[in-house]
Amino acid sequence: MFDPGAPYRCSPQVSLRPEPFGALVYHFGTRKLSFLKTLPLVAVVKGLESHPDVHSAIEAAGVEEAQRPAYLKALAGLAASGTIEPR
Amino acid sequence: MKLVDHFQYGLNSPICLTWELTYACNLSCAHCLSSSGRRDPRELTTAEAKAVIDELQRMQVFYINIGGGEPTVRPDFWELLDYSIAHNVGVKFSTNGLKIDKQRAAQLAATDYVDIQISLDGATPEVNDYVRGPGSYDMAIRALENLAEAGFQQPKISVVMTRQNVDQLDEFKAIADKYGAQLRITRLRPSGRGADVWDELHPLPSQQKQMYDWLVDRGDQVLTGDSFFHLSAFGEALPGLNLCGAGRVVCLIDPVGDVYACPFAIHENFLAGNVRSPGGFQEVWENSELFTELRQPQTGGACSGCQHYDSCQGGCMAAKFFTGLPLDGPDPECVRGFGEQALAARGDDHVVPKSEVDHSRTKIGKNTPVLLQLSMGRPDRACETSPLAGMGASQSDSGLRVPVAGS
Numbered sequence: 001m002f003d004p005g006a007p008y009r010c011s012p013q014v015s016l017r018p019e020p021f022g023a024l025v026y027h028f029g030t031r032k033l034s035f036l037k038t039l040p041l042v043a044v045v046k047g048l049e050s051h052p053d054v055h056s057a058i059e060a061a062g063v064e065e066a067q068r069p070a071y072l073k074a075l076a077g078l079a080a081s082g083t084i085e086p087r
Numbered sequence: 088m089k090l091v092d093h094f095q096y097g098l099n100s101p102i103c104l105t106w107e108l109t110y111a112c113n114l115s116c117a118h119c120l121s122s123s124g125r126r127d128p129r130e131l132t133t134a135e136a137k138a139v140i141d142e143l144q145r146m147q148v149f150y151i152n153i154g155g156g157e158p159t160v161r162p163d164f165w166e167l168l169d170y171s172i173a174h175n176v177g178v179k180f181s182t183n184g185l186k187i188d189k190q191r192a193a194q195l196a197a198t199d200y201v202d203i204q205i206s207l208d209g210a211t212p213e214v215n216d217y218v219r220g221p222g223s224y225d226m227a228i229r230a231l232e233n234l235a236e237a238g239f240q241q242p243k244i245s246v247v248m249t250r251q252n253v254d255q256l257d258e259f260k261a262i263a264d265k266y267g268a269q270l271r272i273t274r275l276r277p278s279g280r281g282a283d284v285w286d287e288l289h290p291l292p293s294q295q296k297q298m299y300d301w302l303v304d305r306g307d308q309v310l311t312g313d314s315f316f317h318l319s320a321f322g323e324a325l326p327g328l329n330l331c332g333a334g335r336v337v338c339l340i341d342p343v344g345d346v347y348a349c350p351f352a353i354h355e356n357f358l359a360g361n362v363r364s365p366g367g368f369q370e371v372w373e374n375s376e377l378f379t380e381l382r383q384p385q386t387g388g389a390c391s392g393c394q395h396y397d398s399c400q401g402g403c404m405a406a407k408f409f410t411g412l413p414l415d416g417p418d419p420e421c422v423r424g425f426g427e428q429a430l431a432a433r434g435d436d437h438v439v440p441k442s443e444v445d446h447s448r449t450k451i452g453k454n455t456p457v458l459l460q461l462s463m464g465r466p467d468r469a470c471e472t473s474p475l476a477g478m479g480a481s482q483s484d485s486g487l488r489v490p491v492a493g494s
């Protein structure tokens with residue numbers, strides 16, 4: 001279960017490729033391609049490792065408060081696909 | 088913006104990169120998209136191919152589709168496969184099954200990051216061998232058996248849809264299930280030798296609808312790449328890549344290092360550059376005139392008033408080009424019938440663009456498909472004695488099914 005109060009990180013099996021819209025995500029374990037469709041979402045995913053929990057990574061990336069639910073939903077999806085994982 | 092809208096302006100690196108390693112092929116398929124058969128003496132050397140892989144790694148191209156020709160006839164094929172995987176560039180390779188014996192199958196089953204795609208264009212030997220040549224059905228099935236026996240997970244079976252095999256869709260699915268494989272179906276495009284047989288083999292309008300209905304039912308179980316987005320004009324968008332990604336997310340590196348906008352567009356009009364030139368592949372991808380032009384906003388031309396333009400977008404550029412239709416008009420297989428009208432309006436003396444790049448073998452061999460043996464006798468084809476070779480017309484798309492994160 002995705003817990004935004006807990007510490008997470010981008011999976012070591014994942015590579016992020018910068019793209020104009022955000023990033024392309026490749027998971028070397030599942031061999032699946034996916035996309036981070038905004039630049040702040042890329043910042044959140046990259047920042048997870050250096051923050052005590054998901055919430056503070058979202059804040060540090062400058063995500064507007066009104067957008068938080070959408071970001072949490074996207075991050076829950078990323079956790080489900082193994083792109084990000086608890087640490 | 089929707090993701091496909093971003094795609095239209097091009098990505099920093101391709102996501103559907105096809106690399107044809109050789110024009111040599113043991114078969115002579117009637118519809119070969121790359122007119123393969125004979126090796127080209129200018130093909131990239133092992134060292135040059137490795138340099139390309141290094142570059143792809145730097146550009147974070149995470150996987151590539153390798154085809155040909157029959158890529159496994161290159162003596163350094165297995166070496167390049169290992170090199171690529173070791174450099175974080177995963178490989179899916181297309182083969183007619185030639186070299187997939189028990190030993191190879193076991194070795195492949197033990198390798199990570201490799202995917203295999205076996206070409207099969209009929210669910211029965213009759214239908215398959217008619218276009219791919221005698222013995223090719225058995226060769227493909229033997230490869231599938233060997234892979235299944237070795238425990239290789241989920242190879243792909245790649246089928247080019249023709250007038251003769253649309254009715255076999257369920258049978259193809261059954262074959263895939265039997266060997267633990269995943270079915271991939273693609274569109275027959277009039278590219279390479281495909282141009283010679285397109286009139287005879289491309290699915291009829293009623294069969295286009297039949298494929299659409301089948302995909303609506305089963306589309307989540309099969310891969311289609313970018314093959315059928317023109318069919319979305321029948322109703323709903325189908326799973327897969329719903330745009331023409333040529334030069335934007337798709338490209339081809341051919342055996343001599345030429346970079347084309349798409350594997351189905353081997354023609355000087357779609358040639359962007361060569362990996363041997365200064366700056367290599369990256370320079371071509373980022374700065375070539377052709378790719379820059381393809382990344383400009385497209386106008387729908389004659390299609391722009393169509394209510395389906397959003398999903399269909401006028402269909403496949405290569406299909407239009409090689410049937411002599413304008414690139415900004417309807418696809419030759421437009422589901423509203425405008426393509427047929429446009430084809431009919433070309434007039435009797437029309438000439439369709441023909442590629443200068445042709446490595447077809449010129450002699451009839453034991454693997455020559457029946458189809459071309461017959462058609463070679465026709466006086467109107469006398470100048471095109473292009474028997475054969477090749478992989479099915481099918482490695483263009485990446486079989487892309489992208490879970491999309493974020494919104």
Ligand code: SF4
Nearest residue numbers: 331333349403404405
């Ligand atoms: S030209 Fe056709 S085959 Fe090539 S990328 Fe476009 S739609 Fe796909």
Ligand code: SF4
Nearest residue numbers: 390393399417418421
């Ligand atoms: S008119 Fe153009 S956009 Fe409309 S269905 Fe035909 S090809 Fe597609």
